[in-house]
Amino acid sequence: MTQRILVVLDPDSDTPVATDTAIDIARLTGGEVTGLAFVDKDSIGNDAAGGGIGSMYFAERLREQLTEETREKAKDLIAAFTARVEAQGVAHSGDRVGEGELVKSLLDEMRTHDLLVAGRESHFYYAEPERRTHTLGKVLQDAAAATLIVGTERPTVRRVAVAYDGSGPSARAMQKFAHLAPFGTDLDVEVVHVRGGSEADVLASDRLRQDAAAYLRAHGFERVTTTAIESSDPANRICELAQGDRADLVVSGAFAKKGFRKMLFGSSATKLLEQATVPLFLYH
Template sequence: MIRRILVALDPDTDTRTAVRYASELARRHGASVTGLAVVDTGHIEASIRGGGIGSMYYAVKLREQLTEEAHLVARRLIEEFDAVADEEGLRHRNTVAEGVPFQRIIEDMKYHDLLVVGKEPHFFYSHPEEKNKTLVRVVHESVGPVLVVGEVYRAIHRVLIAYDGSAAAARAIQRFAQLKPFGTEVALEVLTISEDTSEARLMLSLMEEYLQEHGFILNTTVRSSESVAEEIVRFAEEVKADLVVAGAYATSGLKRWLFGSSTSALLEKTTLPLFIYH
């Protein structure tokens, strides 16, 4: 059961999509929604460092200007969020906070069941083109699951679950099954990529029993591929999935897919919404 949903607000277009998903989930579960806008004062401070004593006056003025600009954007985002929530008749609250975005989001997630956030959050409102690693850090450290969405809204009818037998993947599936964010009427496609077909079939049969006990109808598939990422993307397109469920700390190739290099390779390879849990 989902009772409290947190939406991280930022200037990106995918934030509007995040609010729409949160609204849909709130109506389905009778949940309340919290809109959180964080002014990244740490990033602002870092952007004005440098220069000698003579430049301190200008640094102070620049800090004040950037902070005020960021607060103006944050207040606008809150106003837009409140307008949507009021129109939808949702129970809602809002917060504008200063600090390090991922820390504030993680703290607030201690008191929410689900975080909904856009794929490319830019919480440094004065310069939204500057990307950061907020999303990756949030997924790694959040106590609850994260629904990551892109710019385009799509109704969730078919869900692809990437399962490699790891504890991380199992935890993600359990949270999805327990919360039932989109109900049990969604069709599940559980995919395992393995060279050992017999072992994979055994894992899938056990997971199938578990998900059926939670009221889901599902299909299971075993594939063999050298590239976990590419195969999951191909399979998602093949079955016309609307959402991917995955664990954040899998020890297989899925881990490298989720958090390869400095940004999440998973977010770069698919436009589908992602339900991620560690």
């Protein structure tokens, strides 16, 4: 079960949704939440860098100003988070402002948490979409904990689609979801396999889906169905699945057989993160 939930905080509108989602999970599982806001000094230093010796003094002053402004904003975020959690009567611990290199700090925190909950529009104090996707990609690649990405609405999860292709990442994502059961086990779960059209593909798909369904049932998910989708573009079909109305949550491995590194750092990642209309449970 999910016992320790980390919420990454920033000024975007979906941070309250991430907080409320974490509260809902903690209340269901008896867990606790931790709020973490960042002062990313490396990014601030880059933004304030001067162009020459004559500008170094002003660059340093700007860096100090930006750091202090960001630190105060982070403290406000932590205060709002603490008030929101305590008002709901949910346990919390370790709420703090982290200072240092963003990705390393976040990965360090995730080593002692079961689940990271973050908003899809999380900017971590910067607004460049490519930089945001790159940061999230590195977190998904190396994190010990799973990541739940939410949107602008507090999710009610009753139907879950598990994207499963038999690969290590998809199997670990399914296992992590089954072990954590962040939304309980009283769910309608659909195991979805995107396959080719050959007879061998059909037979392999049947076996994969049967094995995955058996695993989920063994972990208390009683209402499990399976679906095979014929396509030569699995990544695109998973994106379509995350945009449709057949699931309230999509569970997926963070890397695919053909290299979800492209999906994390390229256009497919941006498409999945920006076009998904349901929350994403991702693990490597």
